[in-house]
Structures are given as structure tokens and as C-alpha cells.
Amino acid sequence: MDNRLLxxxxxxxxxxxxxKTVKEIIYHIVGIVLSLLFIMPIMYMLATSTxxxxxxxxxxxxxxxxxxxxxxxxxxxxxxxxxxxxYDIWKYALNSFLYAGIVIVLNILVNxxxxxxxxxxxxxxxxxLSFMIIFLIVVPVETSIIPLYSIVKIMLGLKQExxxxxxxxxxxxxxxxxxxxxxxxxxxxxxxxxxxxxxGASTMDVFFKVILPLSKPILATVxxxxxxxxxxxxxxxxxILPAADDGSxxxxxxxxxxxxxxxxxxITTGEIMASLVIxxxxxxxxxxxxQKYIVQGFGTSGLKM
Amino acid sequence: MTTTxxxxxxxxxxxFVGFVVYDIVTAKKRKEVYRVKSTATAYLMLLPAVILxxxxxxxxxxxxxxxxxxxxxxxxxDDIGFVFLDNFAEIFQEISAKGMLYNAIKNTFTFVIGxxxxxxxxxxxxxxxxxxxxxxxxxxxxxxFAPVVISLSVTSFLWEQILAPGEGGLLNSLLGMFGVxxxxxxxDPNTAMPCIIVLSAWQGCGYQMLIFxxxxxxxxxxxxxxxxxxxxxxxxRFWNVTWVGLRSTFVYVLITVFIGACxxxxxxxxxxxxxxxxxxxxxxxxxxxxxxxxxxxxxAVALLMTIFIGGVTLLQRRLFRxx
Numbered sequence: 200m201d202n203r204l205l206x207x208x209x210x211x212x213x214x215x216x217x218x219k220t221v222k223e224i225i226y227h228i229v230g231i232v233l234s235l236l237f238i239m240p241i242m243y244m245l246a247t248s249t250x251x252x253x254x255x256x257x258x259x260x261x262x263x264x265x266x267x268x269x270x271x272x273x274x275x276x277x278x279x280x281x282x283x284x285x286y287d288i289w290k291y292a293l294n295s296f297l298y299a300g301i302v303i304v305l306n307i308l309v310n311x312x313x314x315x316x317x318x319x320x321x322x323x324x325x326x327x328l329s330f331m332i333i334f335l336i337v338v339p340v341e342t343s344i345i346p347l348y349s350i351v352k353i354m355l356g357l358k359q360e361x362x363x364x365x366x367x368x369x370x371x372x373x374x375x376x377x378x379x380x381x382x383x384x385x386x387x388x389x390x391x392x393x394x395x396x397x398x399g400a401s402t403m404d405v406f407f408k409v410i411l412p413l414s415k416p417i418l419a420t421v422x423x424x425x426x427x428x429x430x431x432x433x434x435x436x437x438x439i440l441p442a443a444d445d446g447s448x449x450x451x452x453x454x455x456x457x458x459x460x461x462x463x464x465x466i467t468t469g470e471i472m473a474s475l476v477i478x479x480x481x482x483x484x485x486x487x488x489x490q491k492y493i494v495q496g497f498g499t500s501g502l503k504m
Numbered sequence: 505m506t507t508t509x510x511x512x513x514x515x516x517x518x519x520f521v522g523f524v525v526y527d528i529v530t531a532k533k534r535k536e537v538y539r540v541k542s543t544a545t546a547y548l549m550l551l552p553a554v555i556l557x558x559x560x561x562x563x564x565x566x567x568x569x570x571x572x573x574x575x576x577x578x579x580x581x582d583d584i585g586f587v588f589l590d591n592f593a594e595i596f597q598e599i600s601a602k603g604m605l606y607n608a609i610k611n612t613f614t615f616v617i618g619x620x621x622x623x624x625x626x627x628x629x630x631x632x633x634x635x636x637x638x639x640x641x642x643x644x645x646x647x648x649f650a651p652v653v654i655s656l657s658v659t660s661f662l663w664e665q666i667l668a669p670g671e672g673g674l675l676n677s678l679l680g681m682f683g684v685x686x687x688x689x690x691x692d693p694n695t696a697m698p699c700i701i702v703l704s705a706w707q708g709c710g711y712q713m714l715i716f717x718x719x720x721x722x723x724x725x726x727x728x729x730x731x732x733x734x735x736x737x738x739x740x741r742f743w744n745v746t747w748v749g750l751r752s753t754f755v756y757v758l759i760t761v762f763i764g765a766c767x768x769x770x771x772x773x774x775x776x777x778x779x780x781x782x783x784x785x786x787x788x789x790x791x792x793x794x795x796x797x798x799x800x801x802x803x804a805v806a807l808l809m810t811i812f813i814g815g816v817t818l819l820q821r822r823l824f825r826x827x
Contacts, residue, residue: 227640230633234647237706241650243674244662260677313553322546323527323538324520328554335561338814342786342806345793346567347560349581353506354559372556402545431655434770438794454657458774461661468665475658483653494718 239265248472249275255468278473286463288474290449291456296481298367298452299429303422305371310421311414314380315406319392332381335374348438363450365439370429376421383417384410419492423485430454430482453478512566516558571803578797591804605805607780608788611697611772615784616765618701623761624754626705627712632746634713635720645717649710656707660774663703664690667775693781700771700782708764712757719753720746755824759817766813785809 242265247255249267251274258264268274283289316322317329347369355361387410395409411418433454440450442459449456460466460474486493531538572591576584598605634645654662666674669688676686689695727745736744769786776782778791785805793802 230640230644233630233633234644237710238647238650240662240666240674240706241654243666247665256672259672259674260680264674264677309552309556312549316546316549320542320546321536321538322543323531324524325546326527327520327523328550335557335565338565338810342789342810343564343568344790345578345799345802345806346571347564348794349578349799350509350559350563350567353581368556369560372553372560374557374561377553402542402549406549431657433655433657434790454655457657457661471661471665475654475661478658479654482655486649486653494714 244472244475248278248469248476250469251277252467252469274469275473278467278469279477282460282470282474282477286460286466286470286474287449288453288456288460288477291451291453292477292481294450295430295452295454298363298370299426301367302370302429303425305367306373306376306425307418307421309371310373310376311380311411311418312406313377315384315410317377318381318384319389320402332374332378336378344435344438351439359441362440366436366452369435370425370432379417379421380414383414387413416492416495419489420495423489423492426485427482433458509563512563513558516562568803568806571799572807573804574800576799576803578793578799587800591801592808594801595804595808604780604783605788608783608785611781611783612766612768612785614697615701615704615768616762618698619704619765619768620758620761622701623705623709623765624712624757627709627757628716628750628754630709630713631716631720635717645713648713651707652710654707656770657774659703659707660771663699664775667699690776690782696776696779696782700768700775704765704768704771708761712761715757716750716753719750723749751824755821758824759820762820763813763817766809 246258246263246265246267249272250258251268251271254268254271254274258266258268317325317332351365351369355365391409391413392405395405400408429452431454432452436452436455437458440455442449442451451459457474457478461471527536528538571584573586573588574584575587575590595605599609600606630648634641634648651659667689668674669676669686669691671677671680671686673686673689675689680686687695689699723746727749728741731741731745767786768784769790772779772782772784773787773790778787778795783791786809789802789805789809792798792805
């Protein structure tokens with residue numbers, strides 16, 4: 200009887216942890232099931248990209264659809280080299296990287312300068328411009344893609360070499376980024392600028408040597424969103440750029456090229472999936488490396504709407 | 505068209521100069537001091553942005569407004585006739601005749617009604633699910649977010665394979681294990697839009713989940729403790745603490761998802777092509793303006809769509825305004 204009394208105090212605290220463990224186990228089971236549901240299509244894409252056409256046909260209808268062809272992993276290498284080299288994906292990817300790089304630099308310059316002026320300088324006409332900024336953010340621009348197309352076509356004339364400019368230039372202006380920069384610059388204390396001005400720096404000097412180095416988080420956020428935007432855009436380039444068929448260096452970015460690659464007659468399912476995987480890798484890397492800045496992006500911007 | 509652009513530019517500059525003069529005249533009253541040098545620098549630094557914004561944002565908006573009342577044919581930019589409301593008459597005729605535009609409106613409506621609650625609901629539930637600090641929830645978070653990394657066009661191509669007709673499609677072969685006969689998901693008018701809704705929510709909800717998570721992290725923990733002390737149950741804690749704290753995040757998510765849903769075009773365009781059971785408003789607009797080159801009619805549709813999206817956005821903001 201004494202023993203039982205001694206054990207009593209231990210009995211109660213133990214009950215809680217068991218209930219908690221059960222809860223944790225249920226939580227993890229639900230989580231695993233949901234996660235599997237979410238990544239099943241991606242597993243299918245990855246697994247199929249390693250298979251030859253016959254291995255793929257064999258796997259259909261079995262759970263092997265979600266598993267790579269372990270017996271024959273060399274095929275994966277074949278699929279990837281064939282889309283990269285034979286179907287020129289590396290060229291399209293390089294194009295996308297180039298477009299994205301140029302757009303990032305120009306976008307930061309153009310919108311950063313404008314944002315700085317709007318945040319820090321006083322000049323007549325400023326109130327009209329700030330009104331325009333707010334107005335243009337609210338109006339949905341996407342519906343005017345056809346007029347934009349005719350404007351760019353007329354601007355560039357019929358010269359095909361110039362069409363690259365037509366892909367890049369419209370992407371360099373973003374009212375939303377001006378707004379982002381404006382908000383960020385407003386929070387930089389003006390003592391920094393005043394110190395530089397006493398040393399005789401011009402406004403341009405202040406912007407490039409004082410403001411920009413202080414603004415790395417917003418620069419990273421804008422750069423990341425620019426990259427994702429340019430990399431994922433397929434419609435606008437498909438309207439503006441000519442499809443190369445004469446063996447010269449193609450101008451299309453990777454997303455637009457996917458459409459024509461997919462419709463090549465001799466292409467296998469494995470090769471299609473390999474090209475989809477290749478297209479997704481840079482964005483994946485960006486999300487892994489720059490997660491902080493992406494979260495910052497909607498932390499600073501959207502919620503003040 | 506070039507002359508029209510120059511006229512618009514002239515008017516724009518005139519208005520700007522007017523405002524500048526007005527600002528200078530009233531400067532004293534507003535206690536502002538304008539200096540010539542800093543004004544010149546400001547204009548110089550603004551110049552690239554202003555030129556680009558004028559060319560690629562303001563002009564297209566004005567043109568799409570103006571084109572809506574013309575018979576502009578894409579290949580004949582020098583031969584534009586003013587047709588008043590003919591385009592709108594044509595639109596209403598096509599709607600009442602249940603033509604392609606009628607289908608486009610119907611499908612866009614179906615999509616918005618389906619995807620907005622589904623995607624936001626999933627995002628909110630997933631955010632609440634992974635909003636804790638252990639290894640498991642971090643892995644789950646990555647899994648739920650993974651589809652966002654795949655672009656819409658890749659998603660479309662991937663799901664086209666998954667939903668492929670016959671026994672070769674992934675979904676058909678999975679269902680085949682349970683004895684369900686293969687189905688042509690994207691050709692069947694009854695299943696095509698629901699499939700597109702599901703895959704769009706699958707692709708997008710991870711992003712909104714992250715936004716909700718950042719909203720959740722801003723809610724003070726002591727509010728939960730206070731609620732627990734008051735004996736609030738799970739639902740009360742959600743409704744009175746979490747929901748109140750997430751309100752502005754929710755409005756933002758609702759508006760962005762709604763606008764994004766109204767613009768849907770990639771998925772039907774890449775997965776089924778121009779078909780009456782999947783065509784959407786944006787796709788109709790693009791097809792009419794670009795493929796069929798009827799810019800006038802396309803702009804009229806764009807104008808109506810812009811008014812609709814803007815109106816609903818304002819309404820949503822009003823309905824969910826902080827009290």
C-alpha cells in the first residue's frame with residue numbers, strides 16, 4: 200500500500216506526455232500524408248526524367264512511377280544531355296540568364312533612382328508624380344498587353360535583332376518597385392546623407408555611395424523578384440521574339456522555348472520531364488538561397504495596401 | 505499612331521508644366537523651398553523612369569482605353585476608324601448568343617469561384633498546420649512550398665502529362681488501381697475546369713501559406729496566453745486572436761489571389777488550347793487581339809475586365825476594412 204501511494208505522484212505527470220506523444224504522432228502522420236500529396240507530381244517529374252520511353256511505359260500503373268529507374272540510371276544522363284545539347288536548352292537557359300541579369304541591373308537603376316528622388320528630394324511637380332504612382336499601382340496593367348505589343352512593334356520597326364530590346368525594356372520599369380524603394384529610402388536617416396554632403400558629395404554620389412550600400416536588403420528583394428519574373432515569363436517573349444529556325448543562335452528564353460521543345464515529334468516523355476526539371480532548377484536555387492529576401496518582400500510591401 | 509502618341513505626350517507635358525507652375529506659385533503657402541539645382545538633379549534622375557513608364561505603362565493603358573472605341577486591326581495601325589460603341593454592342597451580342605465570349609466569362613467565373621476559396625483556405629490551413637517550431641513542420645513547410653518553385657508553364661506541361669487521357673496518364677493509372685475507368689480529364693467539359701482549379705491551387709497556395717505565416721509571426725504570443733487564462737477554447741482563440749491578427753494579411757491575400765485568378769490564361773492556353781470549355785477572359789482577349797488581330801474588340805473586353813476587377817477589389821477592401 201505504501202508503494203502505491205509513492206507511485207501516485209509519478210502517475211499523473213506521466214499521463215500528459217503520453218497524450219502529447221499521441222498528438223505529435225498524429226500530427227506527423229497527417230503532415231507526411233499531406234506532404235506526399237503535394238510533392239507527388241514533382242516526384243513523378245523527377246522520376247520520369249530518369250527513364251527511357253520503354254521504362255516509363257513499364258512503370259505506368261505501378262508505384263515505380265514515383266521512383267527513378269535505379270537499374271538504369273545512365274538513361275537519366277542521356278535524357279539530360281540530349282535536351283541540353285541536342286535541343287539547345289543550354290542556349291535558351293543562357294538567354295534567360297542574360298535577360299534576367301540585364302533587367303535586374305536596369306530595373307534597380309531606373310526604379311531606385313526614381314524611388315530615391317521621390318523619397319528624399321523636394322521639387323515642383325512631386326505631388327503630381329506621387330499621385331501618378333499610386334494611380335498606376337492600382338490600375339491593373341496586365342489587360343493592356345495588346346496595345347503594349349503594338350507600341351513596341353512600331354518602336355522597334357521590323358528589325359528582328361532589335362526584338363531583344365523589346366523583351367528587356369518593358370521589364371525594366373516597375374511602378375511597384377519604385378514604391379518599394381521609396382518606402383525603404385524614406386526610413387534611412389537623413390544624417391547619412393548630410394554627412395556625405397558636408398564632404399562635398401553630389402546627389403548622384405550620395406545615391407550610389409551612401410544610399411545604395413545601405414539598401415542591400417531591398418536590392419536583394421527587388422533582384423530576386425525581377426529574376427523570378429523574367430525567368431518565368433513566357434507569353435511576352437513569345438509575342439515579341441522570332442522563333443529561330445535557321446540554325447543561328449536562338450533568341451527565345453527558356454520558358455518560351457519549352458513550348459516548341461515539347462512539340463518536337465521524336466522527343467520522349469523522359470526528355471520532356473528532364474527539360475522541365477532543368478527549367479525549374481534556377482528558381483529552386485533562388486528560393487533556397489534567398490528565402491529571407493522573399494519573405495522580406497511581402498513583409499515590407501504588400502501588407503500596407 | 506506615332507502622331508497620337510506625340511499628342512498624348514504633349515498633353516502630358518502640358519499638364520505636368522501646369523502642375524509645376526502651380527507648385528511654384530503655392531510654394532510659399534506650403535512652406536516649401538525649391539532650389540533650381542536640386543530640381544534639375546531630381547528631374548534628371550527621374551527621366552529614365554518617367555520615359556519608360558510613359559511608353560510602357562501609361563501609353564498602353566490610354567491606348568487600350570481608346571482602342572476600345574475603334575476598329576483597329578493589328579496589321580493596319582495607320583487605318584484606325586472610330587466606331588463609338590460598336591465593339592461593346594458586339595460584345596453583348598456575343599454574350600447573348602452564347603458564343604466564345606460567353607464561355608470565356610463563364611469559365612473565368614467558375615475558376616475564380618473555385619480557386620479563390622480553395623487556394624486561400626488551403627494556404628491558411630497549411631500555415632496554421634506548420635506554424636510551430638520542430639523539425640517535422642519545417643520539412644512539411646518545404647514540401648507544401650515546393651510547387652511554387654515550378655513556374656506556371658512548367659506546371660501546365662507537367663499536369664498535362666499527369667491528366668493525359670487513356671491508361672498512360674498518371675491520374676488515370678492511379679485510379680486504375682482502384683478499378684476506375686480512364687477518363688479524358690481535359691477534354692471533358694465537366695472535369696476540365698475543376699482540374700485546372702485544383703492544379704492552380706496546388707501550385708499557388710504555398711506562396712500564400714508563407715504570407716500567412718509571416719502574418720502569424722506578427723501576432724503577439726501573450727495574447728494567446730491571456731486568452732488561455734480566460735479559458736478560451738481552440739475556436740475562440742482562433743476567432744478572437746488569430747483571425748483578428750491575420751485580418752490585414754487576409755485582405756491582402758484575398759485581393760492578390762482574386763486579381764491573379766481573374767487573369768488566368770497560362771493553364772488553359774498551354775494545356776488545352778483555344779477550346780470553348782476552357783477558354784478564359786484573358787485568353788479570349790489575347791486571342792482576339794493578337795491571333796485574330798482585332799485589337800478594337802479585344803480592348804473593349806479589356807476595358808470591361810479592368811472595370812470589373814477594379815470594382816470588386818474596391819468592394820473587397822471596403823467589406824474587410826479594419827473596424
